[in-house]
Amino acid sequence: MSSLGYAVRMSLKIALLGLLDAKGPASGYDLAKAFESSISNAWQAGHTQIYPELVKMAADGLVAVESEGARNRKIYAITPEGARLVRSWLIEHQPTAAMRSEVALQAFLLPLLDREDAIEVVLRLRRQFSERLAGLECRPVVKASGFGRYALRLGIAQGRAALDWADDTLAELREAGRDGEGSPAETGPRPPEAGLGASEAGPGTSAAEGE
Amino acid sequence: MSSLGYAVRMSLKIALLGLLDAKGPASGYDLAKAFESSISNAWQAGHTQIYPELVKMAADGLVAVESEGARNRKIYAITPEGARLVRSWLIEHQPTAAMRSEVALQAFLLPLLDREDAIEVVLRLRRQFSERLAGLECRPVVKASGFGRYALRLGIAQGRAALDWADDTLAELREAGRDGEGSPAETGPRPPEAGLGASEAGPGTSAAEGE
DNA sequence: TTGCCCATGTAATACGTTACATGATTTC
DNA sequence: GAAATCATGTAACGTATTACATGGGCAA
Numbered sequence: 001m002s003s004l005g006y007a008v009r010m011s012l013k014i015a016l017l018g019l020l021d022a023k024g025p026a027s028g029y030d031l032a033k034a035f036e037s038s039i040s041n042a043w044q045a046g047h048t049q050i051y052p053e054l055v056k057m058a059a060d061g062l063v064a065v066e067s068e069g070a071r072n073r074k075i076y077a078i079t080p081e082g083a084r085l086v087r088s089w090l091i092e093h094q095p096t097a098a099m100r101s102e103v104a105l106q107a108f109l110l111p112l113l114d115r116e117d118a119i120e121v122v123l124r125l126r127r128q129f130s131e132r133l134a135g136l137e138c139r140p141v142v143k144a145s146g147f148g149r150y151a152l153r154l155g156i157a158q159g160r161a162a163l164d165w166a167d168d169t170l171a172e173l174r175e176a177g178r179d180g181e182g183s184p185a186e187t188g189p190r191p192p193e194a195g196l197g198a199s200e201a202g203p204g205t206s207a208a209e210g211e
Numbered sequence: 212m213s214s215l216g217y218a219v220r221m222s223l224k225i226a227l228l229g230l231l232d233a234k235g236p237a238s239g240y241d242l243a244k245a246f247e248s249s250i251s252n253a254w255q256a257g258h259t260q261i262y263p264e265l266v267k268m269a270a271d272g273l274v275a276v277e278s279e280g281a282r283n284r285k286i287y288a289i290t291p292e293g294a295r296l297v298r299s300w301l302i303e304h305q306p307t308a309a310m311r312s313e314v315a316l317q318a319f320l321l322p323l324l325d326r327e328d329a330i331e332v333v334l335r336l337r338r339q340f341s342e343r344l345a346g347l348e349c350r351p352v353v354k355a356s357g358f359g360r361y362a363l364r365l366g367i368a369q370g371r372a373a374l375d376w377a378d379d380t381l382a383e384l385r386e387a388g389r390d391g392e393g394s395p396a397e398t399g400p401r402p403p404e405a406g407l408g409a410s411e412a413g414p415g416t417s418a419a420e421g422e
Numbered sequence: 423t424t425g426c427c428c429a430t431g432t433a434a435t436a437c438g439t440t441a442c443a444t445g446a447t448t449t450c
Numbered sequence: 451g452a453a454a455t456c457a458t459g460t461a462a463c464g465t466a467t468t469a470c471a472t473g474g475g476c477a478a
Binding site: 091158 | 226298305307309316317328331343359360361366368369373380
Binding site: 424436444450 | 451452455456457458459460463464467469471472474475476
């Protein structure tokens with residue numbers, strides 16, 4: 001098993017192995033907690049996903065049940081093979097840049113709304129960025145010591161960028177209201193713009209956007 | 212049908228409706244192309260997901276087949292009900308902040324590697340950010356006019372933040388090598404650090420260590 | 423002994439990806 | 451008419467979410 005040629009998507013496995021590797025043996029419950037706190041910034045998973053995955057990984061020799069405690073609590077520890085797998089994934093796996101973000105989707109669709117509504121939406125997004133950022137910034141891990149420090153810094157940097165974007169966008173939307181008044185952003189009834197794909201140049205360009 | 216109380220996750224629906232709304236009637240094929248170009252920054256989907264979804268949405272009255280062209284090509288147009296749905300989703304739906312990013316996961320796990328390897332990984336990430344950013348920045352949409360301009364700016368802002376993070380992280384990793392030499396980041400064989408949850412404090416900490 | 427939280431799990435469903443299949447049109 | 455590309459689709463699989471089920475321990 002565990003043929004080392006890692007499957008298409010195995011990020012959950014990796015996240016679990018990484019946590020076990022970094023923080024030592026833990027139960028499924030502990031790991032589920034960890035997804036809410038330390039690693040929430042990078043990955044997430046519920047216990048319903050974690051328990052079966054641990055069983056599979058145990059069968060594959062990536063983790064081992066170290067001990068069993070009260071009320072069926074099983075403590076898993078990473079095996080040498082598991083530790084090897086995380087490291088080789090880190091070193092060899094080029095992460096997919098594929099984007100799938102509801103926030104970005106709302107940003108994308110913003111021009112469908114009239115100015116007032118668009119402002120409301122951006123304000124809500126801004127509030128959300130701000131709360132998230134505050135949540136990250138107050139984590140003690142920020143100091144040079146904590147394990148998740150790199151991911152945390154990345155999250156904070158991106159949170160700040162998002163916040164700035166919200167401010168800029170708000171400014172622009174408000175500015176637009178000053179003169180055009182009723183001409184916010186492709187206002188109201190949508191203007192059919194010929195066809196799709198026309199806006200992005202021709203077939204040759206396709207590779208340029210390749211992600 | 213289409214009970215207006217929108218389901219848990221319906222972002223694909225929304226993305227399709229948004230594209231149809233913004234750019235006018237299009238075929239499934241056109242929409243699949245659009246996911247590669249204009250909206251790739253916010254959402255993505257392959258044709259195998261799009262075709263069935265369009266059929267469902269047509270059954271729900273959110274889109275309608277406007278015309279059928281050569282080789283079975285069906286042109287879908289958004290209906291008023293569909294347009295209403297996108298707008299109310301935009302206005303009412305608080306997007307989930309849930310993170311699931313392989314890039315962030317690699318950042319999180321970076322301390323598992325020794326300094327040399329960590330630097331290699333960050334260099335690769337940096338290259339990736341850089342390419343992605345270049346791809347975004349050269350899009351003509353950046354100008355105030357294009358439909359996806361807000362999402363594009365957000366993507367660019369976050370891309371820059373990621374690039375900066377990579378530079379900072381590289382600097383830190385190289386700096387660490389100067390003195391400690393063999394003491395990069397939790398070097399080599401992992402140190403079991405007691406239990407999980409200990410690093411984050413919080414209300415339920417007591418239970419985390421429980422047996 | 424009732425009620426709450428801890429801790430683990432299963433089942434059903436929804437969402438996404440990969441692989442495969444098909445035919446129509448254009449290009450050589 | 452062979453090959454490439456356009457355009458649509460189905461099937462199988464893997465991953466993620468929601469809802470449900472269970473039982474132990476603890477405190478009021």
